[in-house]
Amino acid sequence: MTDIWDGLAQAFWLLVQLDPTLIEISARSLTVTLTALVVASLIAMPLAAILAVRRFKFRRVIISVINSLMGLPPVVVGLFVYILLSRSGPLGGLGLLYTIDAMIIAQVVIITPLIISIAHQSMRDLWSEYHDLLISMNTTTTQRILTLLWDGRRALITAALAGFGRAIGEVGAIMIVGGNIENATRVLTTAIALETSKGDFALALALGFVLILLAVAVNFATHWVGRTEREGKW
Amino acid sequence: MFPVVMQDLTVVVRGKTLLGPLDLTLEAGGITVVMGPNGAGKTTFLKTCHGVMRHSRGSINWQVPVDQAAQAQSFVFQSPIMLRRSVLENLTYPLRLQGMAKHKAIELAETWAKRIGLAQHLTTPAPRLSGGEQQKLALARALITKPQCLFLDEPTASLDGSATKEIEALLQEAAANGTTLIMSTHNVGQAKRLGDHVLFLHQGKPILYAPASQVFDESNKGGQNELVQRFLQGDIIE
Ligand SMILES: Nc1ncnc2c1ncn2[C@@H]1O[C@H](COP(=O)(O)OP(=O)(O)OP(=O)(O)O)[C@@H](O)[C@H]1O
Ligand SMILES: [Mg+2]
Numbered sequence: 001m002t003d004i005w006d007g008l009a010q011a012f013w014l015l016v017q018l019d020p021t022l023i024e025i026s027a028r029s030l031t032v033t034l035t036a037l038v039v040a041s042l043i044a045m046p047l048a049a050i051l052a053v054r055r056f057k058f059r060r061v062i063i064s065v066i067n068s069l070m071g072l073p074p075v076v077v078g079l080f081v082y083i084l085l086s087r088s089g090p091l092g093g094l095g096l097l098y099t100i101d102a103m104i105i106a107q108v109v110i111i112t113p114l115i116i117s118i119a120h121q122s123m124r125d126l127w128s129e130y131h132d133l134l135i136s137m138n139t140t141t142t143q144r145i146l147t148l149l150w151d152g153r154r155a156l157i158t159a160a161l162a163g164f165g166r167a168i169g170e171v172g173a174i175m176i177v178g179g180n181i182e183n184a185t186r187v188l189t190t191a192i193a194l195e196t197s198k199g200d201f202a203l204a205l206a207l208g209f210v211l212i213l214l215a216v217a218v219n220f221a222t223h224w225v226g227r228t229e230r231e232g233k234w
Numbered sequence: 235m236f237p238v239v240m241q242d243l244t245v246v247v248r249g250k251t252l253l254g255p256l257d258l259t260l261e262a263g264g265i266t267v268v269m270g271p272n273g274a275g276k277t278t279f280l281k282t283c284h285g286v287m288r289h290s291r292g293s294i295n296w297q298v299p300v301d302q303a304a305q306a307q308s309f310v311f312q313s314p315i316m317l318r319r320s321v322l323e324n325l326t327y328p329l330r331l332q333g334m335a336k337h338k339a340i341e342l343a344e345t346w347a348k349r350i351g352l353a354q355h356l357t358t359p360a361p362r363l364s365g366g367e368q369q370k371l372a373l374a375r376a377l378i379t380k381p382q383c384l385f386l387d388e389p390t391a392s393l394d395g396s397a398t399k400e401i402e403a404l405l406q407e408a409a410a411n412g413t414t415l416i417m418s419t420h421n422v423g424q425a426k427r428l429g430d431h432v433l434f435l436h437q438g439k440p441i442l443y444a445p446a447s448q449v450f451d452e453s454n455k456g457g458q459n460e461l462v463q464r465f466l467q468g469d470i471i472e
Contacts, residue, residue, distance in 0.1 A: 126318075133315040135286045137328055138304045151318045 007201030015208040021203070023196040026210050029187040032100055032174070033167045036107035041160050044112050048119035049152075050157075052127040063120070063169040070111035074106075078173030081106045085177065098179040103187070111163040118162055122155030123148050154229045158222055163220045169211065235298040235306060235382055236262030236414060238283070242292030245275075245438075253278045253438045255292060260416065262382075264408050264430030267446070268418040271471055275438040276418035277312060283416065284309050305332075308376035312387040314368040316360035321352050324360045324371055328379050346374045350400070366397040373401060375469045377408055384408060386417035390424065402428060419459055421467055426450050434462050438470070 014022050051059060085097040085105075089107050098104045126148050134144050149156065171189035178185035180194060188207050193202035237259050244254035253275045260266060260283075268276045278327070281287035281368055283294060296303035308328075315323050325343035347353050350370040355363065360371060367388060376384055384404070390398040405428060409415050419425055425432060429446035442449065442459050449462070465471055 016471065130317070131285055132281075132309075133317070134313060136284060136307075136309040136311075137331060138301075139331060143331060147317075 002190060004201065007170065007205050010202030011202045011205035011209060014202060015209060016220075019161055022206055024183070025186055025191050025207065028100070028185075029189075032103050032187060033107060033164060036104045036167055037160060037164050039104070040108045040112040040115055040163055041156075043108075044115035044159075044163075045119055045149060045156055046145065048116050048123045049148045051120050052148060053124035053141060053144045062227070066113045066116050066120075070117050072110075072113075073112050073172070074170050075172035076178070077109050078106055078176035081109060081173065081177050097177065098181060098185060100178070100185060102177040103174040103185060107114070107167045107170065108171060110170060111167050114166055115159045115163040118159035119152075119156055122152050122159070122227070126152045126155075154225050157225050161218050161222050165215060168214055168218075235296045235303050236260065237297065238383075239295045240283075240292065241295075243282065243294055244291040245278055245287065245290055246290040251438055253435075254289075256440050258433070258440065258443060260414075262414050263409075263412070263432040265284055265415040265417065265428045266433060267425040267429035268416065268433045269420075269422075269465070270435035270436060270441075271465070273437075274435040276435055277387050278438070279433075280309070280387050280416065280418060284385050300411060306382040308379060308384050309443065310369075310372050310376045310384070310386045310389050311451060312391065314365075314372035316363070316368055316371070318359065318361055320357050321347060321360050321371060322356040322361070324375055325378055328375060332379060342378060346378050350374045350404075368391045368399065369393060370397070370404075373404060375414070377404070379462040380411075381413060383414045383416070386415065386416050388420060393418065398424070422468075434459070434465070436461060 030114075031147070051063060081102065082097070083210070084091050085094070085102055086092055087097070096105070127144075130147065130151075134147065169189060171193060174187060175190050175193070178187070178190065180186050180190040186194075188211050192204045192207045192211070195201070208220075237304050240256055240260075242254070242256045242257075243256040246253045256279075268279060278287060282289050285300075285304060285417060286309065298306075317327060319327070322340065326336075326339040328394060329339040331344060334342075344353070344356070347356055350372060350373070352358075352363075355367070360368065363371060369392070371387060373386075376386075383385055389405070390401050393401065402424065404419070415428075417428070418443055419428075425446070429450075432442065432444060432446050432449045433440060434442040434449075442462050446453055448468075461471055
């Protein structure tokens, strides 16, 4: 029990004095996750709108594929990305394994289906509301998609926040493809796993607090977006 | 782009004929009112003419290419569809679609907002307006592009007397400016006030298409359809 109290006290101390290791790992986590989030959003959001607006042949198939991709265990995603990037794999020549880039790729694969799925839901609702009007105004497909993306921006931000939450807390896949290398690919989750297994609860707990803080911030942001929606701001 | 010629125009949805067969030629100018009981096919008729609903058989021909015809039409829906944007942005939206410069669009939108009494609400999100305000905004948004043809589906159905009056004034002004109006209404008084032509639908079929002066002429009852006569007298017809 004293171990844990000691750990907590030290953890607070690390946080208060902005311990360099703690800062470095947190910053790396944010870099990886935010980059992955931007890439995933750029893929997912237009796709979500296209799936809502266009009626093409394999639309239903694509939607069910995306929904099942969403259920893929991250560890398995990590394994696939590892195989792709490993020396003998198809993309081995790029030398990306055990780099930040590999971790970003893994996170993109994990959260893109999630963001598409959530965003598509709201794009579809908005489209059923706008359908007659936008058809009546003789809009092009591009204009329809841009209108949906803009008028549904709050829902899209909510989808992105969900993606962020999923990515920042993910450990299995980035452990596999990043390797948890000190000063290179160590991020919040993988560091916590390592420090815990070493018995260094102080650093693990401090890192854990940062994660919790981020999760709470995401939650607040989601609520705030929802409130501006109801109040009709911006 | 007028006259628009409909031949054997028929709409079938899941085996049920909602409209037609209909042979009709609509001329340019004036206000055509479409009347008939609930479920008669008024909305279906308007949407099919406008092209937001597909017909299953027959044809509808504008005198210009389809795309050009579509560009010159507007539609005001039975329940107004508001973009989740401000009043001002709802008004500029169709103008921006047509490539008008932003400052010009805003200028025009502001004069229209003034005309419909929403000048104080430029930044209000349109979905938060009252039903009557939304209906007026929908009408202004439809008229702002100066359409050659305007379809209206019961534009005053849920409005009180003064709002109805305002809307009717806007419609008459649009007609005077050369827009051809085709509107459905339940309101016989409104049909009498506004109508130049009357199209009467019943169970998807056109029962009567005639100048309003004939239809509403008290002394001309003999020449009229009995169903229409009963409808005008306020009978309930199925
Ligand atoms: N998408 C659809 N699928 C099946 N039936 C439909 C569809 N749209 C309309 N109908 C049916 O077609 C008929 C005509 O509908 P329509 O909305 O055109 O009538 P309306 O004259 O506009 O009625 P109201 O006065 O109530 O607005 C109705 O019986 C309606 O139930
Ligand atoms: Mg109707």
